[in-house]
Amino acid sequence: MATNSLRWGTGIRPPLLSGGGIVLIGLSVILLYQVLVPLVLIVWTSLKTIRPGEPGFLELSFTFSNYVRAYGIREFWESSLNTVYFALSSTLCAFLAGTFLAWTVERTNTPLARLIGMITLGRIIIPGVIITIAWILTASPSIGVLNHIINSLTGVPRFFNIYSFGGMVWVQSLEMTPLAYLLMSAAMKSIDPRLEEASSIAGAGTWPTFRRVTLPLILPATAAAALLLFIQTVESFEVPLLLGGRARVAVYTTQVYFNTSRMPTDWGLSSTYSMVLLLLAMALLYVYFRLVRHGERYQTITGKDYRPRRIDLGRWKYLTCALSLLLVFLITGLPFLTMLYASLLRRFQPPTAEALQAMTFSNYANLLADDGYALKPLWNSTLLGVGSASVVMLLVAGISYFVHKTRLSGRKCLDFLGFAPIALPSVVLGSAFMWLYLLIPLPVIGTLSIIGLAYLTRYLPFALRFVSTSMVQIHSELEEAAAVAGGGWWRNFYHIYLPLLRPGLMAGWFWVMVHAYRELTISLMLARSNNRTASVIIFDLWSNGSFQQLSAFGVVMFTVLIVLVSIAQRISARYGIQEQI
Amino acid sequence: MRKLVCALTWVVAVAVSSWPCSSFAADASADQLYGSLAKLPADQRAKRIEEGARKEGKLNFVHTWRGKNARDHVRLFEKRYPFLKVDMGDLGSQDAAERFIAEETAGRHLTDILTLGVPDMAVILKQNLVAKFPTPSTKKILKQYQGFIDPENRWIPWYWAEHGISYNTNLIKPDKAPKTWFDLCKPEFKGQVSFDPSETRFLAGLYVMMGEEKTKEWLKCIGQNQPIIQQGHTQRMELMLTGDHALQGDNYFYSGMEAKKKDPKAPFAMVLTAPILSFAGGMIINKNTQNPHASALFVDWTLSEDSQNLINGILRGPLTIKHPFLPDNIKLVTYNIVSDEITKRLHEAWNQYIGRLK
Numbered sequence: 001m002a003t004n005s006l007r008w009g010t011g012i013r014p015p016l017l018s019g020g021g022i023v024l025i026g027l028s029v030i031l032l033y034q035v036l037v038p039l040v041l042i043v044w045t046s047l048k049t050i051r052p053g054e055p056g057f058l059e060l061s062f063t064f065s066n067y068v069r070a071y072g073i074r075e076f077w078e079s080s081l082n083t084v085y086f087a088l089s090s091t092l093c094a095f096l097a098g099t100f101l102a103w104t105v106e107r108t109n110t111p112l113a114r115l116i117g118m119i120t121l122g123r124i125i126i127p128g129v130i131i132t133i134a135w136i137l138t139a140s141p142s143i144g145v146l147n148h149i150i151n152s153l154t155g156v157p158r159f160f161n162i163y164s165f166g167g168m169v170w171v172q173s174l175e176m177t178p179l180a181y182l183l184m185s186a187a188m189k190s191i192d193p194r195l196e197e198a199s200s201i202a203g204a205g206t207w208p209t210f211r212r213v214t215l216p217l218i219l220p221a222t223a224a225a226a227l228l229l230f231i232q233t234v235e236s237f238e239v240p241l242l243l244g245g246r247a248r249v250a251v252y253t254t255q256v257y258f259n260t261s262r263m264p265t266d267w268g269l270s271s272t273y274s275m276v277l278l279l280l281a282m283a284l285l286y287v288y289f290r291l292v293r294h295g296e297r298y299q300t301i302t303g304k305d306y307r308p309r310r311i312d313l314g315r316w317k318y319l320t321c322a323l324s325l326l327l328v329f330l331i332t333g334l335p336f337l338t339m340l341y342a343s344l345l346r347r348f349q350p351p352t353a354e355a356l357q358a359m360t361f362s363n364y365a366n367l368l369a370d371d372g373y374a375l376k377p378l379w380n381s382t383l384l385g386v387g388s389a390s391v392v393m394l395l396v397a398g399i400s401y402f403v404h405k406t407r408l409s410g411r412k413c414l415d416f417l418g419f420a421p422i423a424l425p426s427v428v429l430g431s432a433f434m435w436l437y438l439l440i441p442l443p444v445i446g447t448l449s450i451i452g453l454a455y456l457t458r459y460l461p462f463a464l465r466f467v468s469t470s471m472v473q474i475h476s477e478l479e480e481a482a483a484v485a486g487g488g489w490w491r492n493f494y495h496i497y498l499p500l501l502r503p504g505l506m507a508g509w510f511w512v513m514v515h516a517y518r519e520l521t522i523s524l525m526l527a528r529s530n531n532r533t534a535s536v537i538i539f540d541l542w543s544n545g546s547f548q549q550l551s552a553f554g555v556v557m558f559t560v561l562i563v564l565v566s567i568a569q570r571i572s573a574r575y576g577i578q579e580q581i
Numbered sequence: 582m583r584k585l586v587c588a589l590t591w592v593v594a595v596a597v598s599s600w601p602c603s604s605f606a607a608d609a610s611a612d613q614l615y616g617s618l619a620k621l622p623a624d625q626r627a628k629r630i631e632e633g634a635r636k637e638g639k640l641n642f643v644h645t646w647r648g649k650n651a652r653d654h655v656r657l658f659e660k661r662y663p664f665l666k667v668d669m670g671d672l673g674s675q676d677a678a679e680r681f682i683a684e685e686t687a688g689r690h691l692t693d694i695l696t697l698g699v700p701d702m703a704v705i706l707k708q709n710l711v712a713k714f715p716t717p718s719t720k721k722i723l724k725q726y727q728g729f730i731d732p733e734n735r736w737i738p739w740y741w742a743e744h745g746i747s748y749n750t751n752l753i754k755p756d757k758a759p760k761t762w763f764d765l766c767k768p769e770f771k772g773q774v775s776f777d778p779s780e781t782r783f784l785a786g787l788y789v790m791m792g793e794e795k796t797k798e799w800l801k802c803i804g805q806n807q808p809i810i811q812q813g814h815t816q817r818m819e820l821m822l823t824g825d826h827a828l829q830g831d832n833y834f835y836s837g838m839e840a841k842k843k844d845p846k847a848p849f850a851m852v853l854t855a856p857i858l859s860f861a862g863g864m865i866i867n868k869n870t871q872n873p874h875a876s877a878l879f880v881d882w883t884l885s886e887d888s889q890n891l892i893n894g895i896l897r898g899p900l901t902i903k904h905p906f907l908p909d910n911i912k913l914v915t916y917n918i919v920s921d922e923i924t925k926r927l928h929e930a931w932n933q934y935i936g937r938l939k
Contacts, residue, residue, distance in 0.1 A: 054686055136820070143824045245778070245810050248936075258778060265679050347844045348823050373652065434680070438687035445691070525680075528670045540648040540671070547819055 023489075024408070027398050031417040034457045038432035039420060046271035052435045066272040079255040080276075086168060086240075086251055087233040093173035094229050097327055098180020099222075105181075106188040107214070109310045110320045116328055117185070123332035124178045124514045125561045126339065127538055128238040130554050133547060134338035135162050135171050136242065137348065145350060163246035172239045174331045176232065180225050182511055186503040187221030187469050188214075196311070206311055220472045223288045224465040231281060231422050252276070256425070270428050278423035281461075285419055289412065336558070343551035363552035374537050374553060378560060381517045381534035384448055386564070388455040389513035393505050395456075396463040400471040401497060405479070415464070422461035429458055430525035446528040454522045459515060463508040470504025471497075514561060611712035611866060611873045618877070619715040626717070630881070633874025635664050640875040643681065643695040644671045645862070650895050657891055658882055665875055674701045681867070685710050690869040693876045699729065699736060699863045699917045700782040706918070711735045712866040714877065718884040721901040728915040729861035729900070736863030739883035741898035741915075743859050743907070744783055744831050746852035747818075752827040760854045762791075765830050766802035773827040775809040775817050779931040783831050785919040786858030788927060797930045803830065804934035822847055831858075835896040838906050842896070856912040859898070 045052060047062035070076065104110045105117040123131075139146050139162040150159040161167060191214065199209040215222075240251045256273045313320060342348055344359040367374045396418065402408060403415045421429065433454040437444050444450040474497065482492045498505070520535040527536050534557055541550040618626050634640075644651040651671040659667055672680065674697045682705065684691045697705070705711060715734045722730060722738065729738035746765065748758050752773075759765055765774050777783070787796045809826055811817050818836040821829055829837075834857075837849035864880045866873070882888055889899040896905050903909075919927075 051686060052683075133816075136825070137823070140820075140825055142826065143820075241812050245812060347840060347847055348819060350823075373649075434683060435687070438683060438689050445689075524672075524676070529668050542813075542816070547816070 023398050024402055027395065027414065030395065031414065034453065035417045035421055038429065038436060038457060041432050041436060042271045042274060042424065042428060045267050046275055048268055051267055066268040070269055070272040075250065076255060079250040079252055082249055083234055083252040087230050089169045090172040090176060090233045091226060091229040093169065094176035095180050095225055097173065097177040099184045101181045101324055101327060102184035102188050104320045104324050106185050107311055108313050108317065108320060110313065110317045110324065112321055116324045119328040119332045120178050120181050121510065125558050126335055127518050127554060128175060129542055130339050130551065131175060131335045132171060132238050132242045134335040137338055138334060139167065148350060163243055165247060165249050168239050168243045168247060168249060171243065172233055172236060176229050177331055180229060182507045183221050183225040183466060183469060184218065186466065186507040187218040189503040191217050221469040224469050227284050227288050228462060228465055231284065234277065234280065235425060267431060274424050274428045277425065278420065281419060281423040285416060339551045339554050342548050343555050345548050348547055363549045366549055367552055367556065377532045377534050377537045380448055380531060382564065384452055384455060384533060385513040385517040388452050388459065388516045389509045392456055392459050392463045392512050393509045396460065396467045396508065397498065397501060397505065399464060400468040401493065404468060404471045405476060418464045419461045421457045426458065426521035429454060430522040434525055446531055448531050451523055451526050451531060451533065454526060455516045455519065458522060459512045463512050466508030466511065467501060467504045470501045474500050510565060517561060611868055611870050614873050615712060615714045615877065623717045630874050630877045634878040637872040637875045638664065639666045639668065640872050640879055641668045641691060641693045642879065643677045643692055644669055645674045645677050645696050647671045654891055657887055658879060661882065661887060662878060674698050678705055681705065682708065685869065690867060690871055692867055693870040693872050694864055694866050694879060696862055696864050698742065698782050699861045700785045702736060702863060702865065703918050703921060705865065706735055710868055712868045712870065714866050714880060716881055718881045721884055723901060725913065726900045729917065736865045737880050738861035738863050738900060740892045741859050741861045741900060743834050743857050743898060744786055745834055745857040746855055747829045747832060747834060747837050748850055749821050749824060749827050749848045750850050751824060751848040755850060759852055762799060762855050766806050770806060770828060772807040774806065774830040775811055775821065775826055776830045777814060778810055778812060779928050781924050782860055784927040784931065785924065786860065786914060786916055788919055788923060789916040790856055790858060790914045793923065796927060800930050800934040808935060810935065822849060838896050853911050856914045858914050860916055
């Protein structure tokens with residue numbers, strides 16, 4: 001049994017007096033405030049027919065009438081069934097594509113692997129609205145560029161129909177693939193190649209080694225990826241709204257949206273709908289814990305040094321390269337090119353000689369005009385993105401340590417609290433924070449702090465899964481050795497865990513930073529004149545119908561984020577080189 | 582558990598009760614102030630409002646125009662009254678109303694004025710959150726738009742918006758275009774007409790134009806003609822102009838005209854033979870406004886020549902001068918607020934015949 005487990009489990013050294021104990025208390029307080037308070041507010045509201053703030057809202061009298069209204073209608077169950085099909089199909093496709101890319105980039109000698117990885121991640125930067133619109137313009141039955149080409153070559157009209165269930169799954173899968181890639185590549189980076197080498201020496205080929213050695217070792221990452229992909233698809237809104245409406249496919253989010261979007265918002269009903277997601281998250285988290293309950297089986301990072309080894313695919317490497325390039329073209333290249341093309345037009349039209357002649361930079365000029373109104377939100381988003389990603393990653397590093405490396409009773413509560421916000425749709429979470437700070441007299445309304453606090457809660461679950469995946473791979477013998485050598489908790493955590501967690505931390509940091517940059521619903525609900533974010537500008541441009549200017553802003557945002565990510569990678573590389581053991 | 586719940590309740594209750602009360606509300610209500618101002622001659626009233634606004638020095642305003650149009654509008658006001666600092670947020674009508682109600686319910690009087698489409702105001706008016714603001718500036722409103730004025734002075738109309746039928750001229754020739762609302766049910770337009778999901782402001786207009794039974798009949802035949810339901814007025818317009826579909830069953834004309842202004846070759850045309858549904862954008866002043874004079878100054882200014890010319894310039898409907906692109910001989914159906922019960926029935930009919938997502 002691990003030394004720390006002995007120490008923390010048997011009470012040889014009182015945990016609360018150690019460095020770790022102080023961190024544990026701090027984390028618990030933060031989680032209680034950031035997660036439990038909004039969660040209680042939402043559960044409370046779901047049991048009330050009175051709006052928050054109205055007389056009687058705080059009284060201890062409750063009703064289930066919201067539950068009867070929410071779940072007592074046929075449409076809800078029909079849309080729930082559609083949601084399950086939609087989420088399962090998208091999760092499976094995204095997982096397969098993401099895992100294939102991660103394996104190709106991290107574990108094989110495929111040419112252009114780094115470029116493929118970078119382009120895959122670049123996709124996360126492009127706002128979802130633009131992606132969905134780009135696919136409408138690419139594969140709409142009437143105006144889709146692909147349909148025009150196929151029609152002119154074969155005479156077959158309307159070959160693709162993006163307004164269909166298949167179209168929804170296709171766009172959603174491509175949207176989710178980078179998340180799967182990030183999670184799986186972080187896990188694959190941390191696999192000790194000697195295990196695979198041993199398999200090869202024993203006579204197993206590439207595929208048996210992958211199936212019998214690599215795959216079982218990445219089970220925690222697989223479970224985490226499946227969990228996040230499924231829940232994020234259930235929560236997705238842009239694809240169901242823009243494509244599902246035309247495809248006549250109602251899913252959970254659109255059902256909730258149409259049932260609650262009449263004025264005034266029915267907060268009781270909205271909160272009640274989020275209870276389904278909460279239960280779903282709890283059930284999936286339970287399954288996840290069952291899958292990874294034997295944590296020691298996945299510990300591949302030990303005290304013995306290893307060097308990453310890439311599998312030689314021989315001539316097959318050209319096939320994996322071609323397939324990966326095709327995938328990243330569909331995931332990132334095509335939407336980016338559409339965005340770039342649209343940003344140079346006054347009015348969207350198919351690419352003809354006339355359209356090419358009429359290209360202009362006026363959409364970019366308009367962004368810089370008007371006192372550079374788009375610049376401050378870009379700066380706000382940069383602060384929020386970098387700040388919230390850094391704070392969230394520090395928090396989850398601590399949480400995952402206590403969950404996976406100690407035997408403290410109640411550690412799973414920490415994990416649940418960190419994961420619970422995944423069940424809260426952004427609109428519900430945003431309203432909870434709005435109400436919370438309307439009711440609590442802290443001077444955060446109209447500042448970046450209120451948005452940052454909400455982001456903290458919003459992105460905890462995702463970041464937690466990124467880091468947990470890496471944490472379970474670190475063998476406890478490293479900390480035990482350090483403890484024997486007299487290292488304190490802080491020192492061990494800083495010098496052992498943080499450097500070894502780098503793949504998960506960086507992947508999570510990148511993911512949170514980019515998503516915080518893109519986040520719309522919470523930002524929109526909490527934005528006032530001085531704390532507007534880049535995504536609020538995107539919504540402005542979107543709701544004013546200027547897809548061309550929106551695309552120009554998307555290109556600028558893409559560029560800013562690429563610079564930020566490059567800086568982060570350089571810093572992390574330097575840190576990694578210095579600290580890597 | 583019960584103790585925990587009680588403790589949480591207590592913390593929130595203390596927090597709410599300890600929040601400082603409004604400074605202005607303690608002195609006099611906005612209603613009283615505006616009532617007394619209304620008794621003054623116009624020039625004295627204007628002078629008193631401006632003097633008061635100078636002392637207040639600021640204004641918190643939520644605009645429901647978004648982006649550049651909203652900024653230009655407020656800048657024009659600040660240019661005229663540089664002593665006032667306007668803190669402007671811009672939100673959609675529904676979000677603005679929702680946030681306003683939330684703030685007032687929580688006792689936080691953070692917004693002085695907001696502007697909303699009048700048909701969306703019912704909830705705010707019902708909650709009695711609005712100051713009554715009689716103003717002589719409404720006398721400037723043209724005769725054909727005077728139906729937008731509220732006899733109780735709860736909102737001040739300052740522009741109007743139009744819902745109508747429009748089409749892509751590359752896909753439909755003018756002689757084949759629909760002439761009436763019921764023409765949209767014709768088989769040749771099957772699967773070619775787009776709408777947003779059900780909206781009170783549109784359904785209320787249909788009700789005023791043709792009554793409840795005819796509206797239901799129309800919704801039924803539209804539902805049978807496989808309409809395209811897609812969220813976002815301007816995005817639908819863009820898609821139609823790109824050739825994605827042929828007709829806008831209900832949309833604002835100005836977005837099509839804006840596209841035509843940017844590119845005269847944009848294939849956009851309006852159907853002017855069918856009645857055009859029109860509602861006003863209204864300014865409402867918070868009953869608990871912290872800056873009542875500044876609020877009054879702004880609301881009066883919105884009907885000024887400067888403000889109305891700006892409205893005209895961005896192709897919205899001004900109330901005191903001629904419309905920028907609509908001819909005088911159109912059939913205009915003007916309306917304000919339709920009762921909750923009727924609205925509910927109309928939404929139910931929409932859900933029945935067209936469906937929430939169909």
